[in-house]
Amino acid sequence: MTDEQQAQEAAEQKKPKLQTPPGFHDILPKDHEYFTFVKKVVRHRARQAGYRRITTPILEATEVFSRGVGESTDIVEKEMYTFEDKGGRSMTMKPEGTAGICRAYIEHGMKELPQPVELYYIEPHFRYDKPQKGRFRMFWQFGFEILGESDPALDVQCIFIAYKIFKDLGVDQNVSLQINNIGSAKSRAKYVEALVNYFIGKERSLCENCQKRLEKNPLRLLDCKNEDCMILSELAPKFAQYRSKEDADFFRSVKEFLDELGIKYTENEKLVRGLDYYSQTVFEFWDSETGAQNAVGGGGRYDGLMEIMGGEPTPAVGFAVGIERLIENMKKNGVTVPSKDDVQIFVAQLGDLAKKKCLRLIDELRDRGVRTIGALGKNSFKAQLRLADKFQVPYALILGITEVRDGTIIIRDMSKGQQRYIKMDEVVDEVVRLIGKDNLDMYSPGEIVVA
Numbered sequence: 433m434t435d436e437q438q439a440q441e442a443a444e445q446k447k448p449k450l451q452t453p454p455g456f457h458d459i460l461p462k463d464h465e466y467f468t469f470v471k472k473v474v475r476h477r478a479r480q481a482g483y484r485r486i487t488t489p490i491l492e493a494t495e496v497f498s499r500g501v502g503e504s505t506d507i508v509e510k511e512m513y514t515f516e517d518k519g520g521r522s523m524t525m526k527p528e529g530t531a532g533i534c535r536a537y538i539e540h541g542m543k544e545l546p547q548p549v550e551l552y553y554i555e556p557h558f559r560y561d562k563p564q565k566g567r568f569r570m571f572w573q574f575g576f577e578i579l580g581e582s583d584p585a586l587d588v589q590c591i592f593i594a595y596k597i598f599k600d601l602g603v604d605q606n607v608s609l610q611i612n613n614i615g616s617a618k619s620r621a622k623y624v625e626a627l628v629n630y631f632i633g634k635e636r637s638l639c640e641n642c643q644k645r646l647e648k649n650p651l652r653l654l655d656c657k658n659e660d661c662m663i664l665s666e667l668a669p670k671f672a673q674y675r676s677k678e679d680a681d682f683f684r685s686v687k688e689f690l691d692e693l694g695i696k697y698t699e700n701e702k703l704v705r706g707l708d709y710y711s712q713t714v715f716e717f718w719d720s721e722t723g724a725q726n727a728v729g730g731g732g733r734y735d736g737l738m739e740i741m742g743g744e745p746t747p748a749v750g751f752a753v754g755i756e757r758l759i760e761n762m763k764k765n766g767v768t769v770p771s772k773d774d775v776q777i778f779v780a781q782l783g784d785l786a787k788k789k790c791l792r793l794i795d796e797l798r799d800r801g802v803r804t805i806g807a808l809g810k811n812s813f814k815a816q817l818r819l820a821d822k823f824q825v826p827y828a829l830i831l832g833i834t835e836v837r838d839g840t841i842i843i844r845d846m847s848k849g850q851q852r853y854i855k856m857d858e859v860v861d862e863v864v865r866l867i868g869k870d871n872l873d874m875y876s877p878g879e880i881v882v883a
Protein backbone atom coordinates (compact mmCIF):
# COMPACT_ATOMS: atom_id res chain seq x y z
CA MET A 433 0.00 0.00 0.00
CA THR A 434 1.39 3.45 -0.90
CA ASP A 435 1.78 6.21 1.70
CA GLU A 436 -1.10 8.05 0.11
CA GLN A 437 -3.38 5.01 0.28
CA GLN A 438 -2.40 4.45 3.87
CA ALA A 439 -3.17 8.05 4.76
CA GLN A 440 -6.50 7.78 2.98
CA GLU A 441 -7.36 4.59 4.84
CA ALA A 442 -6.39 6.15 8.17
CA ALA A 443 -8.58 9.17 7.39
CA GLU A 444 -11.49 6.86 6.47
CA GLN A 445 -11.11 4.98 9.73
CA LYS A 446 -11.19 8.19 11.72
CA LYS A 447 -14.55 9.15 10.26
CA PRO A 448 -17.50 8.03 12.34
CA LYS A 449 -19.48 5.22 10.69
CA LEU A 450 -22.81 6.96 10.89
CA GLN A 451 -22.98 10.30 9.13
CA THR A 452 -25.59 12.59 7.65
CA PRO A 453 -26.55 11.41 4.15
CA PRO A 454 -25.01 13.36 1.22
CA GLY A 455 -26.67 16.75 0.83
CA PHE A 456 -28.10 16.71 4.36
CA HIS A 457 -26.61 18.61 7.27
CA ASP A 458 -27.00 19.16 10.98
CA ILE A 459 -27.80 22.68 12.12
CA LEU A 460 -25.47 23.01 15.08
CA PRO A 461 -26.08 25.49 17.95
CA LYS A 462 -23.77 28.16 16.46
CA ASP A 463 -25.68 28.10 13.13
CA HIS A 464 -28.97 28.19 14.97
CA GLU A 465 -28.13 31.71 16.08
CA TYR A 466 -28.44 32.70 12.41
CA PHE A 467 -31.48 30.53 11.75
CA THR A 468 -33.26 31.88 14.83
CA PHE A 469 -32.50 35.45 13.82
CA VAL A 470 -33.70 34.96 10.24
CA LYS A 471 -36.91 33.30 11.45
CA LYS A 472 -37.50 36.11 13.92
CA VAL A 473 -37.18 38.77 11.22
CA VAL A 474 -39.45 36.81 8.86
CA ARG A 475 -42.13 36.34 11.54
CA HIS A 476 -41.93 39.98 12.51
CA ARG A 477 -42.26 41.31 8.94
CA ALA A 478 -45.03 38.80 8.18
CA ARG A 479 -47.06 39.80 11.24
CA GLN A 480 -46.70 43.50 10.47
CA ALA A 481 -48.10 42.89 6.99
CA GLY A 482 -50.97 40.65 8.10
CA TYR A 483 -49.65 37.33 6.72
CA ARG A 484 -50.72 34.21 8.64
CA ARG A 485 -48.41 31.24 9.08
CA ILE A 486 -49.15 27.91 7.42
CA THR A 487 -47.43 24.54 7.63
CA THR A 488 -48.29 21.89 5.08
CA PRO A 489 -47.17 18.30 5.66
CA ILE A 490 -43.65 17.24 4.76
CA LEU A 491 -45.17 14.31 2.86
CA GLU A 492 -47.88 14.79 0.27
CA ALA A 493 -49.44 12.62 -2.42
CA THR A 494 -46.98 12.70 -5.34
CA GLU A 495 -49.68 14.10 -7.60
CA VAL A 496 -49.67 17.39 -5.66
CA PHE A 497 -46.20 18.09 -7.05
CA SER A 498 -46.33 16.29 -10.39
CA ARG A 499 -49.45 18.29 -11.27
CA GLY A 500 -48.47 21.45 -9.43
CA VAL A 501 -44.80 21.89 -10.25
CA GLY A 502 -45.09 20.28 -13.71
CA GLU A 503 -44.22 16.82 -15.08
CA SER A 504 -41.43 18.12 -17.31
CA THR A 505 -39.58 20.16 -14.69
CA ASP A 506 -36.20 19.03 -13.32
CA ILE A 507 -37.78 18.86 -9.86
CA VAL A 508 -40.47 16.37 -10.86
CA GLU A 509 -38.39 14.44 -13.41
CA LYS A 510 -35.24 13.97 -11.35
CA GLU A 511 -35.26 15.48 -7.92
CA MET A 512 -38.18 14.20 -5.90
CA TYR A 513 -37.92 11.89 -2.91
CA THR A 514 -40.79 9.63 -3.88
CA PHE A 515 -41.73 6.27 -2.40
CA GLU A 516 -44.68 4.02 -1.94
CA ASP A 517 -46.12 3.95 1.58
CA LYS A 518 -47.38 0.77 3.23
CA GLY A 519 -50.83 1.43 1.80
CA GLY A 520 -49.45 1.48 -1.74
CA ARG A 521 -49.82 5.27 -2.16
CA SER A 522 -47.13 7.18 -3.98
CA MET A 523 -45.86 9.81 -1.55
CA THR A 524 -43.33 12.61 -2.02
CA MET A 525 -41.34 14.70 0.44
CA LYS A 526 -42.16 18.26 -0.43
CA PRO A 527 -39.63 19.78 -2.82
CA GLU A 528 -41.23 23.24 -2.61
CA GLY A 529 -44.07 24.96 -0.77
CA THR A 530 -46.43 26.52 -3.32
CA ALA A 531 -48.21 23.44 -4.70
CA GLY A 532 -49.01 22.19 -1.16
CA ILE A 533 -50.38 25.60 -0.21
CA CYS A 534 -52.71 25.61 -3.22
CA ARG A 535 -53.85 22.11 -2.25
CA ALA A 536 -54.55 23.42 1.29
CA TYR A 537 -56.36 26.53 -0.03
CA ILE A 538 -58.75 24.29 -1.99
CA GLU A 539 -59.09 21.60 0.70
CA HIS A 540 -59.94 24.07 3.46
CA GLY A 541 -62.26 26.26 1.39
CA MET A 542 -60.09 29.35 1.84
CA LYS A 543 -61.97 30.89 -1.08
CA GLU A 544 -64.63 31.78 1.51
CA LEU A 545 -62.16 33.87 3.53
CA PRO A 546 -61.66 37.57 2.80
CA GLN A 547 -59.41 37.74 -0.28
CA PRO A 548 -56.56 37.87 -0.83
CA VAL A 549 -55.44 35.20 1.61
CA GLU A 550 -51.88 36.01 2.66
CA LEU A 551 -49.80 33.17 4.01
CA TYR A 552 -46.18 32.56 4.94
CA TYR A 553 -44.11 29.53 5.87
CA ILE A 554 -40.69 28.57 7.22
CA GLU A 555 -40.12 24.94 6.33
CA PRO A 556 -37.60 22.30 5.29
CA HIS A 557 -37.77 21.04 1.69
CA PHE A 558 -36.23 18.08 -0.09
CA ARG A 559 -34.75 17.76 -3.57
CA TYR A 560 -32.54 14.96 -4.81
CA ASP A 561 -30.18 17.48 -6.35
CA LYS A 562 -26.44 16.97 -6.93
CA PRO A 563 -24.94 18.12 -3.62
CA GLN A 564 -22.51 21.01 -4.02
CA LYS A 565 -21.84 24.40 -2.47
CA GLY A 566 -25.18 26.03 -1.70
CA ARG A 567 -27.12 23.07 -3.14
CA PHE A 568 -28.49 20.60 -0.63
CA ARG A 569 -30.92 17.72 -0.58
CA MET A 570 -32.61 19.09 2.51
CA PHE A 571 -32.80 22.86 2.76
CA TRP A 572 -34.94 25.45 4.49
CA GLN A 573 -37.06 28.07 2.79
CA PHE A 574 -39.19 30.89 4.02
CA GLY A 575 -41.89 31.90 1.60
CA PHE A 576 -44.83 34.26 1.19
CA GLU A 577 -47.94 33.68 -0.94
CA ILE A 578 -50.81 36.08 -1.77
CA LEU A 579 -53.78 34.06 -3.05
CA GLY A 580 -57.06 35.25 -4.54
CA GLU A 581 -56.31 38.53 -6.31
CA SER A 582 -54.51 39.68 -9.39
CA ASP A 583 -52.93 43.09 -9.41
CA PRO A 584 -49.37 44.11 -10.26
CA ALA A 585 -49.25 45.96 -6.92
CA LEU A 586 -49.45 42.59 -5.15
CA ASP A 587 -46.45 41.25 -7.10
CA VAL A 588 -44.50 44.26 -5.91
CA GLN A 589 -45.77 43.86 -2.34
CA CYS A 590 -44.22 40.39 -2.38
CA ILE A 591 -40.91 41.68 -3.67
CA PHE A 592 -41.01 44.53 -1.16
CA ILE A 593 -41.44 42.28 1.85
CA ALA A 594 -38.45 40.23 0.67
CA TYR A 595 -36.45 43.45 0.45
CA LYS A 596 -37.51 44.53 3.91
CA ILE A 597 -36.25 41.20 5.24
CA PHE A 598 -32.97 41.45 3.29
CA LYS A 599 -32.49 44.94 4.73
CA ASP A 600 -33.18 43.79 8.29
CA LEU A 601 -30.59 41.05 7.76
CA GLY A 602 -28.00 43.46 6.37
CA VAL A 603 -27.79 41.89 2.89
CA ASP A 604 -29.96 44.22 0.77
CA GLN A 605 -26.86 45.62 -0.94
CA ASN A 606 -25.57 42.12 -1.79
CA VAL A 607 -28.75 40.84 -3.42
CA SER A 608 -30.02 42.03 -6.78
CA LEU A 609 -33.51 41.68 -8.19
CA GLN A 610 -33.89 40.13 -11.66
CA ILE A 611 -37.31 40.43 -13.19
CA ASN A 612 -39.17 39.32 -16.31
CA ASN A 613 -42.69 38.91 -17.60
CA ILE A 614 -43.49 35.61 -19.29
CA GLY A 615 -47.03 36.65 -20.19
CA SER A 616 -50.30 34.77 -20.05
CA ALA A 617 -50.55 31.11 -21.03
CA LYS A 618 -51.99 32.19 -24.40
CA SER A 619 -49.19 34.52 -25.45
CA ARG A 620 -46.62 32.10 -24.06
CA ALA A 621 -47.98 29.30 -26.25
CA LYS A 622 -47.43 31.44 -29.36
CA TYR A 623 -43.93 32.29 -28.23
CA VAL A 624 -43.07 28.67 -27.47
CA GLU A 625 -44.15 27.72 -30.98
CA ALA A 626 -41.79 30.34 -32.44
CA LEU A 627 -39.01 29.18 -30.16
CA VAL A 628 -39.40 25.54 -31.20
CA ASN A 629 -39.41 26.53 -34.87
CA TYR A 630 -36.19 28.44 -34.33
CA PHE A 631 -34.40 25.57 -32.58
CA ILE A 632 -35.60 22.83 -34.93
CA GLY A 633 -32.68 21.90 -37.18
CA LYS A 634 -30.20 23.15 -34.60
CA GLU A 635 -30.64 20.22 -32.21
CA ARG A 636 -27.13 18.91 -32.78
CA SER A 637 -25.64 22.11 -31.39
CA LEU A 638 -27.70 21.83 -28.20
CA CYS A 639 -26.61 20.08 -25.01
CA GLU A 640 -28.24 16.75 -24.23
CA ASN A 641 -30.51 18.34 -21.64
CA CYS A 642 -31.73 21.01 -24.02
CA GLN A 643 -32.45 18.44 -26.74
CA LYS A 644 -34.94 16.93 -24.30
CA ARG A 645 -36.18 20.34 -23.20
CA LEU A 646 -36.95 21.21 -26.81
CA GLU A 647 -39.64 18.55 -26.73
CA LYS A 648 -40.89 18.95 -23.20
CA ASN A 649 -40.16 22.44 -21.90
CA PRO A 650 -38.70 24.68 -24.63
CA LEU A 651 -38.75 27.84 -22.48
CA ARG A 652 -36.06 26.32 -20.24
CA LEU A 653 -33.64 26.41 -23.20
CA LEU A 654 -33.34 30.12 -22.54
CA ASP A 655 -31.67 29.78 -19.17
CA CYS A 656 -29.33 26.89 -19.99
CA LYS A 657 -25.76 27.66 -18.85
CA ASN A 658 -24.10 25.58 -21.60
CA GLU A 659 -22.01 27.87 -23.81
CA ASP A 660 -23.32 26.60 -27.18
CA CYS A 661 -26.92 26.75 -25.99
CA MET A 662 -26.33 30.27 -24.71
CA ILE A 663 -24.95 31.43 -28.05
CA LEU A 664 -27.92 29.93 -29.89
CA SER A 665 -30.48 31.39 -27.52
CA GLU A 666 -28.96 34.87 -27.95
CA LEU A 667 -30.34 34.85 -31.50
CA ALA A 668 -33.64 33.15 -30.64
CA PRO A 669 -36.92 35.08 -30.97
CA LYS A 670 -37.58 37.33 -27.98
CA PHE A 671 -40.69 37.06 -25.86
CA ALA A 672 -41.17 40.85 -25.96
CA GLN A 673 -42.34 40.43 -29.59
CA TYR A 674 -45.10 38.04 -28.47
CA ARG A 675 -46.21 39.81 -25.30
CA SER A 676 -49.85 40.88 -25.59
CA LYS A 677 -50.90 44.43 -24.72
CA GLU A 678 -52.36 43.22 -21.39
CA ASP A 679 -49.11 41.42 -20.49
CA ALA A 680 -47.08 44.51 -21.44
CA ASP A 681 -49.37 46.76 -19.36
CA PHE A 682 -49.07 44.40 -16.40
CA PHE A 683 -45.29 44.38 -16.65
CA ARG A 684 -45.14 48.17 -17.01
CA SER A 685 -47.24 48.59 -13.84
CA VAL A 686 -44.99 46.21 -11.91
CA LYS A 687 -41.95 48.26 -12.90
CA GLU A 688 -43.69 51.54 -12.04
CA PHE A 689 -44.55 50.25 -8.56
CA LEU A 690 -40.98 49.07 -8.07
CA ASP A 691 -39.73 52.52 -9.06
CA GLU A 692 -42.21 54.10 -6.67
CA LEU A 693 -40.75 52.07 -3.79
CA GLY A 694 -37.18 52.73 -4.91
CA ILE A 695 -36.43 49.03 -5.53
CA LYS A 696 -33.68 48.59 -8.11
CA TYR A 697 -34.10 45.78 -10.65
CA THR A 698 -32.58 44.33 -13.76
CA GLU A 699 -34.92 43.33 -16.56
CA ASN A 700 -33.80 39.88 -17.62
CA GLU A 701 -35.59 38.49 -20.66
CA LYS A 702 -33.93 35.10 -20.19
CA LEU A 703 -35.39 34.56 -16.75
CA VAL A 704 -38.06 31.84 -17.04
CA ARG A 705 -37.74 29.94 -13.71
CA GLY A 706 -37.58 26.20 -13.27
CA LEU A 707 -41.17 25.54 -12.22
CA ASP A 708 -44.04 25.30 -14.70
CA TYR A 709 -46.73 27.17 -12.82
CA TYR A 710 -45.68 30.75 -13.52
CA SER A 711 -47.45 33.32 -15.63
CA GLN A 712 -46.82 37.06 -16.05
CA THR A 713 -44.28 38.21 -13.46
CA VAL A 714 -41.24 36.08 -12.61
CA PHE A 715 -38.34 37.26 -10.48
CA GLU A 716 -35.23 36.07 -8.70
CA PHE A 717 -32.95 37.47 -6.04
CA TRP A 718 -29.34 36.94 -7.05
CA ASP A 719 -26.31 37.02 -4.85
CA SER A 720 -24.17 39.82 -6.34
CA GLU A 721 -21.20 37.45 -6.58
CA THR A 722 -22.68 34.15 -7.69
CA GLY A 723 -25.57 35.50 -9.83
CA ALA A 724 -27.85 32.96 -11.51
CA GLN A 725 -25.84 30.14 -9.94
CA ASN A 726 -27.40 29.59 -6.52
CA ALA A 727 -30.07 32.30 -6.50
CA VAL A 728 -30.96 33.36 -2.97
CA GLY A 729 -34.67 33.37 -3.75
CA GLY A 730 -37.25 33.42 -6.48
CA GLY A 731 -40.91 33.57 -7.23
CA GLY A 732 -43.61 34.99 -9.43
CA ARG A 733 -47.26 35.01 -10.35
CA TYR A 734 -49.03 31.68 -10.78
CA ASP A 735 -52.57 32.52 -11.87
CA GLY A 736 -53.24 29.12 -13.46
CA LEU A 737 -52.02 26.80 -10.71
CA MET A 738 -55.16 26.62 -8.57
CA GLU A 739 -57.16 25.29 -11.55
CA ILE A 740 -54.48 22.72 -12.34
CA MET A 741 -54.79 21.59 -8.72
CA GLY A 742 -58.56 21.12 -9.12
CA GLY A 743 -59.80 24.42 -7.69
CA GLU A 744 -61.59 27.42 -9.13
CA PRO A 745 -59.51 29.92 -11.09
CA THR A 746 -57.66 31.89 -8.41
CA PRO A 747 -54.85 34.29 -9.22
CA ALA A 748 -51.84 34.21 -6.91
CA VAL A 749 -48.29 35.41 -6.49
CA GLY A 750 -45.45 34.50 -4.12
CA PHE A 751 -41.80 33.79 -3.58
CA ALA A 752 -39.45 31.70 -1.46
CA VAL A 753 -35.93 32.31 -0.17
CA GLY A 754 -33.37 29.59 0.62
CA ILE A 755 -32.34 30.15 4.24
CA GLU A 756 -28.96 28.36 4.00
CA ARG A 757 -28.01 30.47 0.97
CA LEU A 758 -29.20 33.61 2.72
CA ILE A 759 -27.11 32.84 5.82
CA GLU A 760 -24.12 32.06 3.61
CA ASN A 761 -24.56 35.49 2.04
CA MET A 762 -24.79 37.12 5.50
CA LYS A 763 -21.62 35.38 6.69
CA LYS A 764 -19.72 36.14 3.50
CA ASN A 765 -20.49 39.80 3.98
CA GLY A 766 -19.50 39.85 7.63
CA VAL A 767 -23.00 40.16 9.08
CA THR A 768 -23.10 38.83 12.62
CA VAL A 769 -26.21 38.25 14.70
CA PRO A 770 -26.62 38.73 18.43
CA SER A 771 -25.99 35.57 20.42
CA LYS A 772 -28.85 34.97 22.80
CA ASP A 773 -27.46 31.72 24.14
CA ASP A 774 -24.50 32.90 26.22
CA VAL A 775 -24.80 31.78 29.81
CA GLN A 776 -24.65 34.70 32.26
CA ILE A 777 -24.36 33.05 35.68
CA PHE A 778 -22.74 29.84 36.81
CA VAL A 779 -23.76 28.54 40.24
CA ALA A 780 -21.17 26.38 42.02
CA GLN A 781 -21.93 24.55 45.24
CA LEU A 782 -20.30 22.38 47.84
CA GLY A 783 -22.17 20.06 50.22
CA ASP A 784 -25.68 18.59 50.23
CA LEU A 785 -27.32 21.54 51.93
CA ALA A 786 -25.76 24.01 49.49
CA LYS A 787 -26.94 21.88 46.56
CA LYS A 788 -30.49 21.99 47.89
CA LYS A 789 -30.40 25.78 48.29
CA CYS A 790 -28.99 26.13 44.78
CA LEU A 791 -31.99 24.43 43.20
CA ARG A 792 -34.28 27.25 44.30
CA LEU A 793 -31.71 29.97 43.61
CA ILE A 794 -31.14 28.77 40.03
CA ASP A 795 -34.89 28.72 39.43
CA GLU A 796 -35.35 32.25 40.81
CA LEU A 797 -32.54 33.64 38.68
CA ARG A 798 -33.97 32.01 35.54
CA ASP A 799 -37.45 33.37 36.33
CA ARG A 800 -35.97 36.86 36.52
CA GLY A 801 -34.48 36.41 33.02
CA VAL A 802 -30.88 35.53 33.94
CA ARG A 803 -29.46 32.70 31.82
CA THR A 804 -28.17 30.46 34.59
CA ILE A 805 -26.59 27.05 34.81
CA GLY A 806 -25.40 25.08 37.81
CA ALA A 807 -23.09 22.08 37.78
CA LEU A 808 -25.31 20.07 40.09
CA GLY A 809 -23.92 16.80 38.82
CA LYS A 810 -20.38 17.68 39.83
CA ASN A 811 -19.21 17.55 43.42
CA SER A 812 -15.60 18.68 43.02
CA PHE A 813 -15.39 22.40 43.56
CA LYS A 814 -12.36 22.76 41.29
CA ALA A 815 -14.11 20.93 38.46
CA GLN A 816 -17.09 23.25 38.79
CA LEU A 817 -14.97 26.40 38.56
CA ARG A 818 -13.07 25.01 35.57
CA LEU A 819 -16.42 24.51 33.90
CA ALA A 820 -17.47 28.09 34.76
CA ASP A 821 -14.32 29.25 32.97
CA LYS A 822 -15.16 27.14 29.92
CA PHE A 823 -18.62 28.65 29.69
CA GLN A 824 -16.98 32.09 29.82
CA VAL A 825 -19.63 33.39 32.22
CA PRO A 826 -19.14 36.94 33.50
CA TYR A 827 -20.09 35.94 37.07
CA ALA A 828 -20.15 32.81 39.22
CA LEU A 829 -22.06 32.35 42.46
CA ILE A 830 -20.37 30.09 44.98
CA LEU A 831 -22.21 28.49 47.83
CA GLY A 832 -20.32 26.36 50.34
CA ILE A 833 -21.09 24.90 53.77
CA THR A 834 -19.92 28.06 55.64
CA GLU A 835 -21.97 30.39 53.42
CA VAL A 836 -25.12 28.32 53.92
CA ARG A 837 -24.60 28.50 57.69
CA ASP A 838 -24.03 32.30 57.55
CA GLY A 839 -26.87 33.03 55.09
CA THR A 840 -24.43 34.46 52.54
CA ILE A 841 -23.10 33.60 49.07
CA ILE A 842 -19.98 34.56 47.11
CA ILE A 843 -20.20 36.54 43.86
CA ARG A 844 -17.14 36.10 41.70
CA ASP A 845 -16.33 38.45 38.83
CA MET A 846 -14.73 35.94 36.48
CA SER A 847 -12.82 38.38 34.28
CA LYS A 848 -11.30 40.31 37.18
CA GLY A 849 -10.87 37.26 39.40
CA GLN A 850 -12.35 39.24 42.32
CA GLN A 851 -14.97 37.98 44.71
CA ARG A 852 -17.11 39.29 47.56
CA TYR A 853 -19.75 38.08 49.99
CA ILE A 854 -23.38 39.13 49.76
CA LYS A 855 -26.47 38.20 51.78
CA MET A 856 -28.31 35.23 50.30
CA ASP A 857 -31.66 37.06 50.21
CA GLU A 858 -30.14 39.96 48.24
CA VAL A 859 -28.26 37.95 45.68
CA VAL A 860 -30.96 37.72 42.99
CA ASP A 861 -31.50 41.51 42.90
CA GLU A 862 -27.75 42.07 42.84
CA VAL A 863 -27.24 39.67 39.92
CA VAL A 864 -30.09 41.32 37.98
CA ARG A 865 -28.42 44.71 38.58
CA LEU A 866 -25.02 43.40 37.43
CA ILE A 867 -26.37 41.75 34.26
CA GLY A 868 -28.39 44.86 33.38
CA LYS A 869 -32.12 45.13 32.64
CA ASP A 870 -31.58 45.19 28.88
CA ASN A 871 -29.68 41.90 28.90
CA LEU A 872 -32.31 39.88 30.71
CA ASP A 873 -33.94 37.02 28.83
CA MET A 874 -37.54 37.66 29.75
CA TYR A 875 -39.98 35.11 28.47
CA SER A 876 -43.56 36.18 28.28
CA PRO A 877 -45.99 33.31 27.89
CA GLY A 878 -48.63 35.80 26.71
CA GLU A 879 -52.21 36.00 27.75
CA ILE A 880 -53.43 32.44 27.74
CA VAL A 881 -56.86 31.61 29.05
CA VAL A 882 -57.24 28.37 30.94
CA ALA A 883 -60.90 27.31 30.83
Ligand code: HAM
Pocket residue numbers: 527528529530559561566567568569570571573575576577706707726727728729730731732734749750751752753754755756757
Ligand atom coordinates in the same frame (compact mmCIF):
# COMPACT_ATOMS: atom_id res chain seq x y z
P1 HAM B 1 -37.23 27.85 -6.20
O1 HAM B 1 -36.56 28.87 -7.05
O2 HAM B 1 -37.23 26.46 -6.68
O3 HAM B 1 -38.72 28.38 -6.01
O4 HAM B 1 -36.62 27.87 -4.74
C1 HAM B 1 -36.54 29.07 -4.00
C2 HAM B 1 -35.19 29.15 -3.31
O5 HAM B 1 -34.97 27.99 -2.51
C3 HAM B 1 -34.00 29.19 -4.25
O6 HAM B 1 -33.79 30.49 -4.75
C4 HAM B 1 -32.88 28.75 -3.32
O7 HAM B 1 -32.43 29.81 -2.51
C5 HAM B 1 -33.57 27.73 -2.44
N1 HAM B 1 -33.25 26.39 -2.94
C6 HAM B 1 -33.85 25.70 -3.92
N2 HAM B 1 -33.26 24.49 -4.10
C7 HAM B 1 -32.24 24.43 -3.20
C8 HAM B 1 -31.24 23.45 -2.87
N3 HAM B 1 -31.18 22.27 -3.50
N4 HAM B 1 -30.35 23.74 -1.89
C9 HAM B 1 -30.40 24.92 -1.23
N5 HAM B 1 -31.33 25.88 -1.48
C10 HAM B 1 -32.23 25.64 -2.47
C11 HAM B 1 -39.66 27.72 -5.28
O8 HAM B 1 -39.45 26.80 -4.53
C12 HAM B 1 -41.05 28.33 -5.43
N6 HAM B 1 -41.98 27.53 -4.63
C13 HAM B 1 -41.04 29.78 -5.00
C14 HAM B 1 -42.39 30.42 -5.10
C15 HAM B 1 -43.24 30.65 -4.09
N7 HAM B 1 -42.98 30.80 -6.22
C16 HAM B 1 -44.18 31.29 -5.93
N8 HAM B 1 -44.36 31.20 -4.63
